[in-house]
Amino acid sequence: MPAWLRKTLVAAITVCTFGFVAPPASLLAAKEPPPDDASSSDWQHSSARSAAEAVLLTREQFIEGTMEKAVAQSYEKFGRKIAPVIEDEFHAVILPRIEEVIAELAERCPEEELRYLAVSENPSGGQGERIFHLYRMDTGEDLVRFHVRREHPPQDGYWFQFHYHIYDDGFQDHHELGKIYWSKNTPPNWRT
Numbered sequence: 001m002p003a004w005l006r007k008t009l010v011a012a013i014t015v016c017t018f019g020f021v022a023p024p025a026s027l028l029a030a031k032e033p034p035p036d037d038a039s040s041s042d043w044q045h046s047s048a049r050s051a052a053e054a055v056l057l058t059r060e061q062f063i064e065g066t067m068e069k070a071v072a073q074s075y076e077k078f079g080r081k082i083a084p085v086i087e088d089e090f091h092a093v094i095l096p097r098i099e100e101v102i103a104e105l106a107e108r109c110p111e112e113e114l115r116y117l118a119v120s121e122n123p124s125g126g127q128g129e130r131i132f133h134l135y136r137m138d139t140g141e142d143l144v145r146f147h148v149r150r151e152h153p154p155q156d157g158y159w160f161q162f163h164y165h166i167y168d169d170g171f172q173d174h175h176e177l178g179k180i181y182w183s184k185n186t187p188p189n190w191r192t
Contacts, residue, residue, distance in 0.1 A: 125192075143166070157181060
């Protein structure tokens with residue numbers, strides 16, 4: 001990728017997210033030899049440094065910013081076919097539970113470490129379960145994984161079962177957030 005495009009993307013991500021999200025490491029890593037121009041090199045290093053040293057967040061700011069990203073990733077997952085059908089129930093039942101889980105994580109994490117927590121992008125499509133994960137940017141370690149799966153109990157139609165997994169139990173247990181009924185008909189794939 002040309003250096004000017006990489007720099008533009010790093011700056012845009014940093015500015016657009018108010019420093020809440022660091023640009024992907026692939027954008028920060030130089031894949032081409034650094035230019036001889038010292039000012040260009042200084043700019044690249046200061047952008048990477050400012051992204052990594054994001055401003056300290058209060059717990060309330062962390063929760064609010066994380067919830068905005070959670071909603072965006074959820075709607076990307078649902079796609080234009082599923083979202084309009086389940087959005088009211090999702091906002092009324094599932095989102096408040098997601099916020100509780102995020103708030104619990106924020107309470108357990110020292111406030112100065114909240115800047116290292118981020119929401120993953122690219123929810124799974126097709127019939128995959130992943131909506132988004134909360135992870136540490138500095139280590140890449142997942143902390144909480146938010147998923148949704150389809151259930152089809154006999155004679156009962158289709159349901160979307162929202163749940164999460166946590167690092168405390170090795171992501172083994174399903175911690176239920178709630179269910180939303182679809183219909184007797186097979187739901188479309190995610191992200192369609």
